[in-house]
Amino acid sequence: MKPMYTCASIAILNTLQRAAPDRLEPMLRGSISSNGKLHCRLGTQYLRTQPIRNSSTLLCDAILSDDNFLQHATQNHQLVVTGENDMPTQVSKGRKSPRLDLASTHEEADILIIQQAIHLAKEDPESHVRVVCDDTDVFALLAYYYLSEKLQSSLTMQSPIMGRSCIDVKETARKYSAIVPELLALHALTGCDSVAATYGIGKTKAIAMARKGYTLDQLGKPLANIVEVTEQATAFMGACYGITTPTSSMTKIRQKLWAQQTGKSTAAPKLCSLPPTTEAFEQNVRRAHHQVAHWYSALSGDPPTNAAVEHGWEADDTNKCLIPRNMEDGVTYAPEHILKLVRCGCTSERACRGGKCGCMGRQLPCTMFCTCGGGTACSNPFNITESATDHADIPDDSDEANDRAMNVDDEDDE
Incomplete structure (x- = not known):
């Protein structure tokens, strides 16, 4: 009989623990990743374990510190636990050892x-590997590799x-072998866990474009020029x-689609149906480039050295994210x-911090025409730097400023 390997999540084990605490399957071979993904080879016996906690770190520590469970569960099986350490720990017959190869x-x-x-x-x-998971990123990675x-x-x-279909990764990779080599790139660009999707552009349309010869072979390549990546x-x-x-401009594509849609109807098209501007799209491409580079290095021991803050991300030191x-x-x-044309009337001590601010509500920065002044005291997260726009030639109280500003009569934050 071919051995069976299974990947399951902690949520599944929690369900098993609640439903049948005396019949929780032991692991012949497995690993727990940093967010609680558990890889295990199914056994034929059933053992009882301690209740599983939500934190994957606590779970790993609890398993590795339970010598009685490990001694009993690993007499005929191997358990590999991947926690915070770079090197997983293997347990066999109760004895722990590092897995250098993993x-x-x-x-x-x-x-x-x-x-x-x-x-x-x-x-x-000769084995059968089964991954119990709903994550599309995992499916794309499995097919590619x-x-x-x-x-x-x-x-x-x-x-x-329960009740959902089981996907044959082997058959999928064979049937779509022509596009699988670029599957990771087109999946990331059209939306994955770390890259925003574009309204109306799904995987089906992306695959159709790949079949027509449009390629993304530069996306994710460490030595690729980011300008060429963005153009592609x-x-x-x-x-x-x-x-x-x-064309090398998403803004021009946006303008063409606007003209096409307004020419067919008197109603203005939904803004979400239009592509992003060039400036916004470039940041999304950088994030996709960074993500695919990590995926391409999945089987290596180390991720690429390209920094996330140079690829469409900003460090939030306060929240550590x-x-x-x-x-x-x-x-x-x-x-x-x-x-x-838009100015707010916020006058509170925490000016423009809440959603009642007319500028913030429209995702626009405050300016010198606003009551708050748009200076350092303003908490609007969409504010731009003074160097980005030149207001020095128009004083606050000038007639020109008053004529060009429209008071939206926004409510105060407080």
Whole structure:
């Protein structure tokens, strides 16, 4: 009988624990990644374990510190736990040892799942590897690496929700072998866990463009020039919107679509149906480029050295996280004469911090025409730097300023 390997999530184990605490399957071989993904080889016996906590770190520590459980569960099985350390810990017959061959400094759980699933498939070509997961990123990675690594073992992906279909990754990679080599790039550009999707442009349309010959072979390549990457991505996304005329500007594509849609109807088209501007699209391409570069290095021990803050992300030191950058510093959200048409009347100590601010509510920066003055005391997160727009030639109380500013009569923050 072929051995069966399964990847399941902690949520599934929690459900099993509540439903049948005396019949929780032990692990013949497995690993727990940093966000709680558990890889295990199914056994034929059932053991009882302690209740599983939500924190993956606490879970890993709890498993590795439970000597009685490990001694009993690993007599005939191997358990590999991947926690915060770069090197997973293997437990066999109660004895713990490091797994040097599985050491990795990658932090993404999706990548850790792929590393160990592909490792199992390579180690035992006669095995059947089953991944219990609903994540589309994981599916794209499985299909890509199944083909690129020329695997032969059976590999399937099954949803943790009962009643949903089971995907045959082996058959998928074989059937779509023409586009699988660029699957990671087109998946990232059209929306993944770390890259925003574009309204109306889904995977089906992206695959159709790939079949027509539009390529993204530069996206994610460490040595690729970001300008060439952006130009290639612009041509690809332009084709997805139906614009096949060569252009390096998403703003021009946006203008063409606006003209087409307004020419067919007197009603203004929905702004969400239009592509992003060039400045906003460039940041999304940088994020996709950064993500795909990590995916391409999934089977290596270390991720690429390119910094996230140089690829469409900003460091939030207060919350210790990364936030997506909308546009480069100094780029205005709208032309200057448009910004001067709207001004708020916020006068509180925390001016423009709440949603009642007319400028913030429209995702526009405050200016010197606003009651708050748009200076350092203003808390509007959409404010632009003084160097980005030149207001020095128009004093605050001039007739020209008053004529060009429209008071929106916004309510105060407080």
